[in-house]
Amino acid sequence: MTEPPVRTPRIDDAFRIAGEHEVAGRFDEARLLLEQILAAAPDAPGPLHLLGVVAYRQGRIDEALGFMERSLRINRDQPLPCRNICEVYRALGRTGDALDAGRRAVALGPGDPLSLLNLALIHSDRLEFDDTIDCAERALRLDPKLAAAHFELAKAYLVQGDFARGWEKYEWRYRIAGAAPPIPETDRPQWDGRPLGAGRLLLIGDQGFGDVIQFARYIPWALQRCPDLVVAASPEMRPIVEQFGRFPVVDRWEQVQGFVAYCPLSGLPRLAGTRLETIPAAIPYLRADPERSGRWQQRLAALVPSGYRRIGLVWAGRPTHRNDRLRSCGLARLAPLADTPGIALISLQKGPAAGQIKQYFGRAPLLNLDPEIDDFRDTMAILDHLDLVVTVDTAIGHLAGAMGKPVWIMLAHAADWRWLLGRSDTRWYPTARLFRQSAPEDWDGVAAVVARGLRG
Numbered sequence: 001m002t003e004p005p006v007r008t009p010r011i012d013d014a015f016r017i018a019g020e021h022e023v024a025g026r027f028d029e030a031r032l033l034l035e036q037i038l039a040a041a042p043d044a045p046g047p048l049h050l051l052g053v054v055a056y057r058q059g060r061i062d063e064a065l066g067f068m069e070r071s072l073r074i075n076r077d078q079p080l081p082c083r084n085i086c087e088v089y090r091a092l093g094r095t096g097d098a099l100d101a102g103r104r105a106v107a108l109g110p111g112d113p114l115s116l117l118n119l120a121l122i123h124s125d126r127l128e129f130d131d132t133i134d135c136a137e138r139a140l141r142l143d144p145k146l147a148a149a150h151f152e153l154a155k156a157y158l159v160q161g162d163f164a165r166g167w168e169k170y171e172w173r174y175r176i177a178g179a180a181p182p183i184p185e186t187d188r189p190q191w192d193g194r195p196l197g198a199g200r201l202l203l204i205g206d207q208g209f210g211d212v213i214q215f216a217r218y219i220p221w222a223l224q225r226c227p228d229l230v231v232a233a234s235p236e237m238r239p240i241v242e243q244f245g246r247f248p249v250v251d252r253w254e255q256v257q258g259f260v261a262y263c264p265l266s267g268l269p270r271l272a273g274t275r276l277e278t279i280p281a282a283i284p285y286l287r288a289d290p291e292r293s294g295r296w297q298q299r300l301a302a303l304v305p306s307g308y309r310r311i312g313l314v315w316a317g318r319p320t321h322r323n324d325r326l327r328s329c330g331l332a333r334l335a336p337l338a339d340t341p342g343i344a345l346i347s348l349q350k351g352p353a354a355g356q357i358k359q360y361f362g363r364a365p366l367l368n369l370d371p372e373i374d375d376f377r378d379t380m381a382i383l384d385h386l387d388l389v390v391t392v393d394t395a396i397g398h399l400a401g402a403m404g405k406p407v408w409i410m411l412a413h414a415a416d417w418r419w420l421l422g423r424s425d426t427r428w429y430p431t432a433r434l435f436r437q438s439a440p441e442d443w444d445g446v447a448a449v450v451a452r453g454l455r456g
Contacts, residue, residue: 011037015047022054030054045075053084061091079109086118090125091325093440098122113142113149120152125414125440127421129156147175159417166417167270174264182206182264183232184253191263193225193271199260201226205233205241206264208318209395212237213402214418214428217280218268219244232256239377243286279427284404288380296381300346303367308344311454312383312400313337313366314391316353326412327393329443331356336451337390338362343454346386348379348396390450393419401429408453410446413437 014037021030034051037044052067068085075081082105089098102119109115120135133156139149154169174181182204191201203222205212212233219241223229229247232255233240241249250256263271274280304310316328331353338345338360345366347357354370373379379399383389389400389407393416400407409432411419419426424434435446435453 011041011044011047015044015050018047018050022050022057025057027054027058031058043074045071045078045081048074049081049084052088056088056091061088064088065092076104077108079105079112079115082108083112083115083118086122090122093326095122095125095440099126111142113139113146116142117146117149117152120149124152124156127414129160132156147172147177147179151176155417159419159421161276161420163269163275167274170270171267173266183262186262188259189261190267191226191261191271195225196228196260198228199226200228200230200258202256202259202262203229203231203268204262204264205231205237206266209234209236210393210398211266213240213286213395213398215265215268216240216244217282217285217402218265218272221272221280222263222268223247230256230259236375239375239380240286276427281427281430283430284402286380286399286402288384288403289377292377292381293384296378297385299372300382300385304344304346305365307342308365309342309388310346310386311337311343311364312346312348312386312389312391312396314348314389314394314396315356316349316351317392317394318351326414326441327416328353329392329410329446331360333443334390334447334450335362336447337454338364338366340364340451340454346382348373348382348389348391388454390454397432398429401426401432404431407432408450409434410443410450411436413440413442 014033018030018033018037021027021033031051031054034047034054037047038051041047048067048071052064052071055067056064065088068081068088072081072085082101086098086102086105089095089101099122102115102122105115106119116135116139120132120139123129123131123135132152136149136152136156139146150169150172154166154172157166157169173179201222203219219231223245231241231247231249232253233249233251235251238249238251300310313334315331315334339362343364345364347354347366347368347370350370350373354368357366357368360366369382376399379396380403383400383403383405386405389396389405390410391397391407392410393412397407397409407429411434413436415436418428419434426432426434435450437443438445
C-alpha cells in the first residue's frame with residue numbers, strides 16, 4: 001500500500017507558522033520551515049528577514065546580517081526590517097550602519113515607538129546623549145508606558161550625573177518586556193524609604209555581582225530605618241552581604257517569611273536621595289577574613305618571585321552578561337602589560353575565559369589561581385596581598401574598590417552609566433582609576449595606556 005502524498009502548506013501559511021515558532025522560542029523548528037520556504041522562493045524578503053531574526057536570537061550574528069541584508073536589497077521600503085537590522089549592526093559594533101538603518105526605520109514608520117527606541121539605543125552607543133533623550137522622549141509621546149524608553153532616559157541622565165531624574169526613571173528597569181522581576185509575585189509593597197517600626201524589610205541583591213557589591217553600601221542606611229532586616233541574594237554574594245550586620249541572608253525565596261515591604265538593593269540610592277556629591281564612600285566597606293588572608297599571604301609568597309610587583313588581572317566577565325562582548329577583551333589583547341619589567345601577573349579570572357591562559361607566552365610570569373579560588377572569600381583574601389588590580393568592568397573591579405585597594409578599570413567606549421562620562425576617577429570607589437577606549441572596541445589603545453602606567 002502506497003503512502004498518501006504529504007500535503008505541503010502554502011508559503012504564506014508556512015511563513016505564519018515559522019513566525020509562531022520564532023515568537024515561542026522554537027528556533028530550530030522555525031529555521032527548518034524557513035529554509036524549506038526559501039528553497040521554493042529564494043528571494044522572498046519576509047522569510048529571509050525572519051531567518052535573520054532566528055539566526056540573531058541563536059547567537060549567529062554574522063549569519064543574521066547576511067539574511068537581513070539580502071532581504072533589504074529586495075525590499076527596502078518596510079520599517080520593520082530596517083528597525084531589526086539596527087540591533088544586528090549594533091551587536092557587530094557597526095554603529096554608523098546602525099544609525100543609518102535606524103533613521104530609515106523612523107522615516108518609514110514615524111508612528112512606531114520601537115523604531116525611535118532603537119535609534120535612542122544607537123545614539124547612546126555613540127555617546128550622543130542629547131539625541132538619546134530626544135528619541136526616547138519622542139517614543140514615549142507615542143507610547144507613554146514603553147518601559148525600555150524610560151530606562152534609556154534613566155541611563156542617559158545617570159551617565160551625565162543627573163541623579164535626580166536618573167533614579168526615578170531607573171525604577172522602570174523591571175517593567176521592560178522580558179525582564180525578570182526582582183521578586184516572585186507578592187502582595188507586599190515596595191519600600192518607600194520610611195521607617196517600618198516593627199515590620200521586617202526584605203532587601204534583594206538584584207542584577208549582577210558588581211551591582212550587589214556597589215549597592216550593598218546602602219545596607220547600613222536601610223538598617224537605621226528598619227533594624228529587622230533580611231537580605232535575599234545568590235549564594236556567591238553571602239560573603240559580601242554578611243559583612244554588614246547580624247541579619248538573615250537567604251538564597252531561596254521559600255526562606256523569606258514575614259516581611260512587610262521589599263526593595264532591591266539597586267533601588268536604595270533613589271530612596272536615600274543620592275546625588276553625585278553625596279555618594280556614600282566610606283571605604284573600605286568590605287574586608288577579607290583575617291585567617292584566610294593569612295593563608296593566601298603564605299601561598300602567594302611561595303608562588304611569586306621575590307621583589308616582583310603583584311598585579312591582579314581580569315580580562316573577561318560572565319559570558320551571560322548582555323554587554324559582555326563589549327566589556328570583555330581577551331587575554332591576548334593585554335599583551336603589552338606582560339612586557340612590563342618587574343611585575344608578576346596574578347590571574348583572578350574565573351569561568352571559561354580562564355582557559356586563555358594556556359595560550360599565554362608573555363614576559364611577565366602569569367599565575368593561574370582559578371583552580372584555587374572557591375568564592376569571593378578567597379578573592380578578597382588575595383586582594384589583600386596585591387599591589388594593584390587591572391580589570392575590565394567586572395565584579396572584581398567593584399570588589400577591589402569596595403575594599404579600598406588600588407584598581408584600574410578598563411572600560412568600553414560606551415561604558416556603563418555608573419562610570420559617568422570622560423572621567424578617570426569615580427566617586428563610587430576613590431581608589432579606582434578608569435581607562436577608557438577612545439573608539440569602540442579599541443582595547444589595543446587601552447592596553448597601551450595601561451602598560452605605560454605600569455612602567456611609569
